[in-house]
Amino acid sequence: DVKVTQSSRYLVKRTGEKVFLECVQDMDHENMFWYRQDPGLGLRLIYFSYDVKMKEKGDIPEGYSVSREKKERFSLILESASTNQTSMYLCASSSEALHFGNGTRLTVT
Amino acid sequence: GENVEQHPSTLSVQEGDSAVIKCTYSDSASNYFPWYKQELGKRPQLIIDIRSNVGEKKDQRIAVTLNKTAKHFSLHITETQPEDSAVYFCAAGPNTGNQFYFGTGTSLTVIP
Numbered sequence: 001d002v003k004v005t006q007s008s009r010y011l012v013k014r015t016g017e018k019v020f021l022e023c024v025q026d027m028d029h030e031n032m033f034w035y036r037q038d039p040g041l042g043l044r045l046i047y048f049s050y051d052v053k054m055k056e057k058g059d060i061p062e063g064y065s066v067s068r069e070k071k072e073r074f075s076l077i078l079e080s081a082s083t084n085q086t087s088m089y090l091c092a093s094s095s096e097a098l099h100f101g102n103g104t105r106l107t108v109t
Numbered sequence: 110g111e112n113v114e115q116h117p118s119t120l121s122v123q124e125g126d127s128a129v130i131k132c133t134y135s136d137s138a139s140n141y142f143p144w145y146k147q148e149l150g151k152r153p154q155l156i157i158d159i160r161s162n163v164g165e166k167k168d169q170r171i172a173v174t175l176n177k178t179a180k181h182f183s184l185h186i187t188e189t190q191p192e193d194s195a196v197y198f199c200a201a202g203p204n205t206g207n208q209f210y211f212g213t214g215t216s217l218t219v220i221p
Contacts, residue, residue, distance in 0.1 A: 031207070033208065041213060042211045042213035043153070044211075048208050098143070098200075098209060099155075100153050102152050103152060
């Protein structure tokens, strides 16, 4: 069974802090994704990666960056956290269908 | 890019009745359409998917239909049970494994 692990379930950060959200998958998938989930807006794609050191912008990349130094790990970085980035963040990997992690609920105060 | 619209946003049905959720998409290049179920506090999980060379697919009480000409696809749940209560998301993408565009979700409540 595919396992996608996000390092934190809940996170509280202050405005202006640099925030790292970590995601690891154990199925040797090429593709990894970061989504943001907000009520009434569904899941919106922030960034995705089809290979190590490769990244592509999704629909809402502003204020975020990513890093993929190893195939199994895909990190989402908030360079300077703002209150409008308070949200649920979901990492996923795929060979065919998406397999999601449990999510990180980030609160920026 | 792709635009996926999903209706209704909320749906309440009596236990045993059927539930139907509809989605439309805009990009004719999309040919893979998965459906995800997200229970409260849990991750979205794939429940069924359909590819564009197929018009209908069924898995026990769940079925999905696809009309490529009209660019819409639907999820049908028959004989609903309280454990079907969840948020359901449709999605569309060019191929399996690639980036998917999601609908805004339907919150289904099955009333015992």
